[in-house]
Amino acid sequence: MDALIATFAGYAPIYPELLLAFGASELLLLGVFASRIKSETMVWIAIAIMGAAALLIFNQGLAVEQMFNGSFVVDPFARFLKLLVLLGSIVTLFMSRTTLKRHGLLTYEFAVLVLYATLGMMMMISAGDLISMYLGLEMQSLALYVIAALRRDSLRSSEAGLKYFVLGALSSGMLLYGSSLVYGYTGSTIFADIATYLQANPGQNIGLIFGLVFVLAGLAFKISAVPFHMWTPDVYEGAPTPITAFFAAAPKVAAMALLIRVTIDAFLPVVAQWQQILVFISIASMMWGAFAALGQTNIKRLMAYSSIGHMGFALVGLAAGSAEGTKSVLIYMAIYLVMTLGAFACIMTMRRGEVAVEEIDELSGLANTNLPMAFFLAMLLFSLAGIPPLAGFFAKFYVFRAAVESGLWPLVILGVIASVIGAVYYLRIIKVMFFDDAKESFDIMPADMKLVLGASGVFILLYVVYPSPLVSAAEAAAKSIFPG
Amino acid sequence: MSLAGFFFYLFAAITVASAFMVISARNPVYAVLFLILAFFNAAGLFVLLGAEFLAMMLVVVYVGAVMVLFLFVIMMLDVDFAELRAGFSQYLPIGATIGGVLLIELILVVGSWVTSSGEALKIASPVPTEDGVTNTEAIGRVLYTQYVYFFEAAGLILLVAMIGAIVLTQRERAGVRRQNIADQVARTPEASVAVVEVASGDSVFPSSTRGSE
Numbered sequence: 001m002d003a004l005i006a007t008f009a010g011y012a013p014i015y016p017e018l019l020l021a022f023g024a025s026e027l028l029l030l031g032v033f034a035s036r037i038k039s040e041t042m043v044w045i046a047i048a049i050m051g052a053a054a055l056l057i058f059n060q061g062l063a064v065e066q067m068f069n070g071s072f073v074v075d076p077f078a079r080f081l082k083l084l085v086l087l088g089s090i091v092t093l094f095m096s097r098t099t100l101k102r103h104g105l106l107t108y109e110f111a112v113l114v115l116y117a118t119l120g121m122m123m124m125i126s127a128g129d130l131i132s133m134y135l136g137l138e139m140q141s142l143a144l145y146v147i148a149a150l151r152r153d154s155l156r157s158s159e160a161g162l163k164y165f166v167l168g169a170l171s172s173g174m175l176l177y178g179s180s181l182v183y184g185y186t187g188s189t190i191f192a193d194i195a196t197y198l199q200a201n202p203g204q205n206i207g208l209i210f211g212l213v214f215v216l217a218g219l220a221f222k223i224s225a226v227p228f229h230m231w232t233p234d235v236y237e238g239a240p241t242p243i244t245a246f247f248a249a250a251p252k253v254a255a256m257a258l259l260i261r262v263t264i265d266a267f268l269p270v271v272a273q274w275q276q277i278l279v280f281i282s283i284a285s286m287m288w289g290a291f292a293a294l295g296q297t298n299i300k301r302l303m304a305y306s307s308i309g310h311m312g313f314a315l316v317g318l319a320a321g322s323a324e325g326t327k328s329v330l331i332y333m334a335i336y337l338v339m340t341l342g343a344f345a346c347i348m349t350m351r352r353g354e355v356a357v358e359e360i361d362e363l364s365g366l367a368n369t370n371l372p373m374a375f376f377l378a379m380l381l382f383s384l385a386g387i388p389p390l391a392g393f394f395a396k397f398y399v400f401r402a403a404v405e406s407g408l409w410p411l412v413i414l415g416v417i418a419s420v421i422g423a424v425y426y427l428r429i430i431k432v433m434f435f436d437d438a439k440e441s442f443d444i445m446p447a448d449m450k451l452v453l454g455a456s457g458v459f460i461l462l463y464v465v466y467p468s469p470l471v472s473a474a475e476a477a478a479k480s481i482f483p484g
Numbered sequence: 485m486s487l488a489g490f491f492f493y494l495f496a497a498i499t500v501a502s503a504f505m506v507i508s509a510r511n512p513v514y515a516v517l518f519l520i521l522a523f524f525n526a527a528g529l530f531v532l533l534g535a536e537f538l539a540m541m542l543v544v545v546y547v548g549a550v551m552v553l554f555l556f557v558i559m560m561l562d563v564d565f566a567e568l569r570a571g572f573s574q575y576l577p578i579g580a581t582i583g584g585v586l587l588i589e590l591i592l593v594v595g596s597w598v599t600s601s602g603e604a605l606k607i608a609s610p611v612p613t614e615d616g617v618t619n620t621e622a623i624g625r626v627l628y629t630q631y632v633y634f635f636e637a638a639g640l641i642l643l644v645a646m647i648g649a650i651v652l653t654q655r656e657r658a659g660v661r662r663q664n665i666a667d668q669v670a671r672t673p674e675a676s677v678a679v680v681e682v683a684s685g686d687s688v689f690p691s692s693t694r695g696s697e
Contacts, residue, residue: 021640068633069630071634112647113651116644135634135641139641139644142644146648146651
């Protein structure tokens with residue numbers, strides 16, 4: 001492993017990342033020097049690059065490979081999540097074309113930045129070292145800060161970008177401080193070596209726990225878990241809607257993957273230490289996500305609180321600290337990704353005469369004006385609330401079952417209560433859509449939105465019939481990071 | 485006193501003196517220049533310690549980039565330093581307290597280092613140095629082999645930061661005249677020269693454009 005890799009084929013495990021890095025850089029050159037190519041073509045090229053990367057990942061099989069002295073790990077876990085992230089990025093790019101074009105925001109830089117952000121997410125997912133973890137996180141975050149402020153003439157968009165940047169920098173600082181403590185007390189930055197050290201020295205180590213708390217706090221910022229969630233509603237509301245959709249989907253998956261990597265790969269021997277932290281964060285996120293969303297009138301803010309709550313539910317599975325729990329988190333993130341993309345396809349369609357509307361009241365009587373959209377949105381909201389037999393129910397079911405198996409009863413009971421409270425605000429939207437007086441109809445839904453909404457609607461409706469592909473893939477992925 | 489000892493005291497004395505001048509100089513530009521002097525002498529101290537790479541980095545990064553930026557900021561922003569100094573006596577106690585704490589900490593660190601036996605010297609040079617391998621060479625050996633992934637990733641992050649800064653700040657200004665070399669080369673006499681018959685006593689320019697040039 002220490003020897004230099006002399007042949008190009010030796011880099012096969014990182015081909016997808018190399019493709020994205022070169023592709024993004026080439027796209028940038030193309031955008032600068034071939035200004036005649038339309039930005040929309042650029043977006044299609046970016047989608048093609050990410051699709052090719054997904055195919056490369058698909059072809060890698062099930063081997064577990066390590067690159068660069070273990071700082072880059074490619075295993076089924078990484079491949080599963082990378083495919084999810086690529087799916088999220090591709091679909092958001094696909095959906096955002098028409099909306100961004102209307103605002104004159106569809107520049108080639110947008111496609112380039114999304115590619116770099118996706119590359120950063122894939123580096124996060126494959127991180128096997130504290131340094132590669134930080135580098136991946138920074139690459140993703142820097143690109144996201146910029147696209148949050150992409151509509152730079154708008155005060156709210158600039159505010160969103162700035163807020164995101166300042167709080168993100170704060171969280172990076174905490175993460176780095178924690179990492180330095182962990183390195184100082186274990187003597188290595190590589191996750192596998194940290195785990196080996198902890199296994200050999202099982203005693204309480206205050207300095208290490210201190211560092212672990214800081215690392216987890218930094219990561220909790222990135223998945224917007226309470227009490228580090230305060231940036232989420234403002235950023236979601238301020239950023240242009242297609243970009244909010246991007247924030248809600250892929251980066252959450254990547255940050256959750258990184259959290260799993262750190263807790264399982266590096267700190268599994270001290271599971272009792274981080275379990276209580278995750279239990280607290282999880283309960284706080286579920287409760288705050290449910291209660292704070294009740295008073296929201298803006299649908300983008302509502303989605304922000306909804307995503308905070310969902311991160312809390314996903315953490316229930318991780319807090320279990322078992323292979324079963326990790327599997328349930330992976331399934332949860334996959335279903336969350338699909339539901340979020342579908343819901344944002346609807347939110348992006350909420351336009352009247354070229355003006356985007358974001359208030360929940362504007363949906364009133366949607367069933368009379370556009371029944372298919374109202375039906376699919378209602379299904380998505382039922383699924384987000386976790387009502388059987390939709391996919392969202394199974395997502396919650398798996399994480400709660402894993403927590404019960406680990407004996408975390410209080411967590412499960414509080415989670416179910418939060419789920420019931422959370423159902424109220426989802427059901428309120430459905431009531432507004434189906435039982436209130438009809439308002440003027442929205443603009444005609446573009447075909448690409450119809451495609452995304454239909455696909456995600458079919459997925460959540462039919463998951464109950466044919467769940468095995470997702471479940472078995474998640475199982476293989478979870479097994480690959482659990483020793484033995 | 486050996487030659488190295490002489491240079492150590494020379495560099496150290498100038499570092500301390502110029503650091504003092506940084507905080508006492510009335511003119512902020514002088515303060516920045518004194519800071520540059522302090523950095524140069526600190527770099528000299530590093531060279532005496534055998535850390536030549538760190539010395540060069542200090543000069544290149546701090547003097548070459550950070551200090552130039554400082555100078556730019558001071559010269560471009562019209563900072564009212566008299567106003568900044570106004571609350572000096574008000575903040576003196578807390579400043580003195582923090583300075584005192586820092587001083588005690590430094591004395592403790594140095595004291596524990598001086599009083600301990602061989603242990604501290606090991607900390608001073610944690611990497612066993614091979615014969616004939618300089619710092620720069622040792623860093624170069626791992627930077628592009630063992631740590632090549634980190635190095636390349638950091639480069640990409642800087643690229644993303646640069647793209648971001650340009651995306652957010654560059655504006656297409658309307659009405660700016662840019663040089664178009666292809667157009668200039670393609671100009672022909674027919675397109676740009678007109679031969680006019682000028683009557684005696686009249687202007688070369690047609691009356692409509694007169695006065696506008």
